Amino acid sequence: xxxxxxxxxxxxxxxxxxxxxxxxxxxxxxxxxxxxxxxxxxxxxxxxxxxxxxxxxxxxxxxxxxxxxxxxxxxxxxxxxxxxxxxxxxxxxxxxxxxxxxxxxxxxxxxxxxxxxxxxxxxxxxxxxxxxxxxxxxxxxxxxxxxxxxxxxxxxxxxxxxxxxxxxxxxxxxxxxxxxxxxxxxxxxxxxxxxxxxxxxxxxxxxxxxxxxxxxxxxxxxxxxxxxxxxxxxxxxxxxxxxxxxxxxxxxxxxxxxxxxxxxx
Amino acid sequence: xxxxxxxxxxxxxxxxxxxxxxxxxxxxxxxxxxxxxxxxxxxxxxxxxxxxxxxxxxxxxxxxxxxxxxxxxxxxxxxxxxxxxxxxxxxxxxxxxxxxxxxxxxxxxxxxxxxxxxxxxxxxxxxxxxxxxxxxxxxxxxxxxxxxxxxxxxxxxxxxxxxxxxxxxxxxxxxxxxxxxxxxxxxxxxxxxxxxxxxxxxxxxxxxxxxxxxxxxxxxxxxxxxxxxxxxxxxxxxxxxxxxxxxxxxxxxxxxxxxxxxxxx
DNA sequence: TGAAAAGCGGATTGGCTGATCCGGTTGCAG
DNA sequence: CTGCAACCGGATCAGCCAATCCGCTTTTCA
Numbered sequence: 001x002x003x004x005x006x007x008x009x010x011x012x013x014x015x016x017x018x019x020x021x022x023x024x025x026x027x028x029x030x031x032x033x034x035x036x037x038x039x040x041x042x043x044x045x046x047x048x049x050x051x052x053x054x055x056x057x058x059x060x061x062x063x064x065x066x067x068x069x070x071x072x073x074x075x076x077x078x079x080x081x082x083x084x085x086x087x088x089x090x091x092x093x094x095x096x097x098x099x100x101x102x103x104x105x106x107x108x109x110x111x112x113x114x115x116x117x118x119x120x121x122x123x124x125x126x127x128x129x130x131x132x133x134x135x136x137x138x139x140x141x142x143x144x145x146x147x148x149x150x151x152x153x154x155x156x157x158x159x160x161x162x163x164x165x166x167x168x169x170x171x172x173x174x175x176x177x178x179x180x181x182x183x184x185x186x187x188x189x190x191x192x193x194x195x196x197x198x199x200x201x202x203x204x205x206x207x208x209x210x211x212x213x214x215x216x217x218x219x220x221x222x223x224x225x226x227x228x229x230x231x232x233x234x235x236x237x238x239x240x241x242x243x244x245x246x247x248x249x250x251x252x253x254x255x256x257x258x259x260x261x262x263x264x265x
Numbered sequence: 266x267x268x269x270x271x272x273x274x275x276x277x278x279x280x281x282x283x284x285x286x287x288x289x290x291x292x293x294x295x296x297x298x299x300x301x302x303x304x305x306x307x308x309x310x311x312x313x314x315x316x317x318x319x320x321x322x323x324x325x326x327x328x329x330x331x332x333x334x335x336x337x338x339x340x341x342x343x344x345x346x347x348x349x350x351x352x353x354x355x356x357x358x359x360x361x362x363x364x365x366x367x368x369x370x371x372x373x374x375x376x377x378x379x380x381x382x383x384x385x386x387x388x389x390x391x392x393x394x395x396x397x398x399x400x401x402x403x404x405x406x407x408x409x410x411x412x413x414x415x416x417x418x419x420x421x422x423x424x425x426x427x428x429x430x431x432x433x434x435x436x437x438x439x440x441x442x443x444x445x446x447x448x449x450x451x452x453x454x455x456x457x458x459x460x461x462x463x464x465x466x467x468x469x470x471x472x473x474x475x476x477x478x479x480x481x482x483x484x485x486x487x488x489x490x491x492x493x494x495x496x497x498x499x500x501x502x503x504x505x506x507x508x509x510x511x512x513x514x515x516x517x518x519x520x521x522x523x524x525x526x527x528x529x530x
Numbered sequence: 531t532g533a534a535a536a537g538c539g540g541a542t543t544g545g546c547t548g549a550t551c552c553g554g555t556t557g558c559a560g
Numbered sequence: 561c562t563g564c565a566a567c568c569g570g571a572t573c574a575g576c577c578a579a580t581c582c583g584c585t586t587t588t589c590a
Contacts, residue, residue, distance in 0.1 A: 053537060077578060087539025092579060188490075190509035195468045196489050203468020204461045224461050227454075227564060231496030244455035315557060315566060341547060352569030357549060531590100538585070546576085555568070560561100 057094045059084045065105050068146035072226055097122075097220055102146065103158050107149050110164040113140060117171045127184040129175050131229060134201060138225050141202045144220075151195075169195075186234045197232070201225050219247060322359045324349045331369050333411035338367055348463070372411050375429040378405060382436045392449040394440050394495060398459075399466060403457065403490050406467045407483075413467055416460075417463050434460075451499045466490050484511060 049057070062086035067075045077098060081088055094099035113136065120132040141148040150161075173191040180187050204224035223244065284349055314322070317437040328349035332340045342363060360366035376423035378401065385397040404414040415426075445452050488509065 050536060052586070053293040056538080076576085078576095081539095088579075089539050089581080090537075093537075096579085099577065148298070192509045193492075195489070195490065196485075198474050200465040200469035200489055200493065203471070204465035206468070207461050207464040220461075223458070224465055227458075227462065227496040228465065228493060229496070231492040244457045302559075317557065318567060321568080342548085343546095354551085354569050355567080358567075359550085363548065536585105536590095537569105541581090543578105543580075545563075545578095548564105548575090550573070551571090552569105555566105557566080558564095558586100560563095 053094075054253050056084075056090050058084050059086060060091050060094060060101070061104060061108075064101050065108070068102060068105050070146035071146040103161060104152055105146065106161055107164065109140070110161065110168070113137065114164065114168055114171070117168055117175070121171060121175055126179040126182040127233070130179050130185065130232075133172065133175055134198065134225060134229065135222075136141075137198045138201045138205055138221055141205045142208070142221055148206060151202055153200060161239060183234070185232050189232055197228060201228055211248075217245075318359075319352050321349075321355050324351060325356050325359060325366070326369060326373075329366050333367060333370050334409040337410035338414050364423075368426060369454070370411065371415055372425055372429065374405070374409060375426065375433070378402065379429065379433055379436070382433060382440070386436060386440055391440075391444040391447045392498075395444050395450065395497075398437065398440055399463065399490060399494065400487075402463050403466045403470055405487055406463075407473070407486055413471060416463060416467055450497050450498075454497055462493060466493055482510075504515045 029247060060080070064080050066079045067083055071079070077088065077091065080101075081091060084091070091101070095104060116136040117133055120129045120136070122131040137151070141151060169191065172194050176185070176189065176191050176194065179185045180189070201221070201224065205221040208220040208224075315363070325345070328345050332345045332348055336344070342353065342356065345366075346356060349356070360369060382398055382402040385394040385401070387398060388394040402416070406416060434456065437459050441450070441454065441456050445454070461469065466486070466489065470486040473485040473489075504525045
């Protein structure tokens with residue numbers, strides 16, 4: 001799964017069995033699952049779906065979420081299978097394609113983010129609202145490799161993700177307009193820039209990635225977020241939240257990334 | 266070739282044939298190849314290497330360079346083979362492993378970058394020197410997918426790349442010190458930050474990637490470089506070199522990336 | 531409670547790709 | 561010119577992995 005070219009699935013010989021669609025298209029069955037734990041109800045059925053089936057569907061979804069988050073969009077299905085404790089037949093019944101599974105997971109992730117943006121809009125301080133947006137995004141990128149890989153304006157061309165993306169863009173525009181009106185950001189900053197800036201922060205975050213290598217701060221990415229934020233406001237440099245890493249730490253990070261493997265279980 | 270875990274090559278059954286090492290370890294046989302075109306001499310032999318062998322080796326190297334640049338580290342070997350017009354036996358004789366080939370290509374790329382840094386150090390203006398460094402890096406990331414993937418502090422653990430990386434770090438430190446002495450950058454910026462900032466710019470660059478989608482500027486990344494640069498200097502915002510993209514353009518970029526395929530030939 | 535429908539899971543398939551093998555060819559020293 | 565070692569290239573191998581198939585089990589509903 002190389003991530004570009006989601007179009008012609010490899011060796012699809014016959015027709016595709018249609019999945020038993022448990023949760024309808026529109027979000028908000030149960031909003032934004034708290035983290036890692038599987039909600040035992042995805043409810044809002046379209047075809048009732050037997051009890052054990054629903055249970056398994058959720059097991060798969062939860063397993064996929066952690067697996068994708070830890071290893072990125074390229075985890076082997078077998079990994080997810082092991083984690084979920086179901087057979088491959090079961091998985092592919094609910095999600096006919098690996099991409100379908102990834103999308104289902106990303107939908108949840110995007111919904112979580114959307115909730116955070118809404119929260120940011122409720123903040124009194126317009127600058128703080130923007131900071132919250134970018135911080136949240138970076139946090140999510142730091143802990144979810146699949147999200148990291150699908151963020152920014154590239155996103156793949158899937159209706160449901162498209163929609164969510166647009167909704168978020170609208171909200172982000174609101175956030176930015178407010179900040180501009182208050183004069184706390186440079187006014188040549190456009191809403192369209194935000195996805196790219198998020199990608200930029202993601203780039204730095206990715207380099208810091210392995211959540212916590214011994215000597216290093218798992219929050220190093222905040223430092224680079226700081227630099228970028230300072231680039232967004234008119235007045236220039238502000239204090240940074242993290243000290244830079246030492247060369248030794250950088251070496252350790254690189255080594256950790258080279259050997260990176262499993263982690264869960 | 267998933268990029269992490271360069272350690273246990275898949276299914277290596279027997280012992281490995283040692284390659285006929287044409288160019289010695291130390292760089293500077295012929296410095297920094299101008300672009301795409303194969304230099305017909307990599308010279309400085311260690312075992313003379315027959316004439317046709319050397320010719321083929323260079324063909325492979327050149328093909329690999331373009332293939333890796335266009336499609337990233339995951340191009341199929343077959344692609345490179347087609348481009349080079351040689352058989353797989355030939356390729357694997359010179360580069361026993363796909364990684365070996367990639368490393369050979371990256372060595373050249375890194376050497377090119379190193380030359381640019383040296384040039385930046387020769388610039389009178391210390392701020393401009395830093396700008397040149399970051400701009401060059403971004404340019405290279407924009408046009409070379411393999412470089413983009415291997416940049417930042419993660420780099421894989423290969424002696425020869427390690428070395429080059431360290432040499433560049435030293436030079437970059439010099440560049441930064443000079444700029445700090447002149448007071449043109451904030452002084453909480455450390456040399457160790459540079460690789461992360463480069464990764465950040467790379468993140469944005471990647472989002473802009475498909476060199477030129479119709480309506481969009483192929484230089485959009487400069488805009489985000491601009492934001493980051495403004496975050497590095499004490500005085501704050503400066504004019505940006507590019508207008509933001511429109512929503513329609515962003516859509517086009519995404520679409521282009523989704524269908525991205527081949528391109529050469 | 532019983533039977534049919536729905537679901538389960540793992541053995542299996544098919545295809546992709548990195549790497550190897552080996553019969554034939556070619557450059558080079560003497 | 562000649563012999564041979566080095567080299568060529570493509571047929572082939574082997575492992576990996578997404579996706580399918582099908583005999584058996586579980587749920588559901590009358």
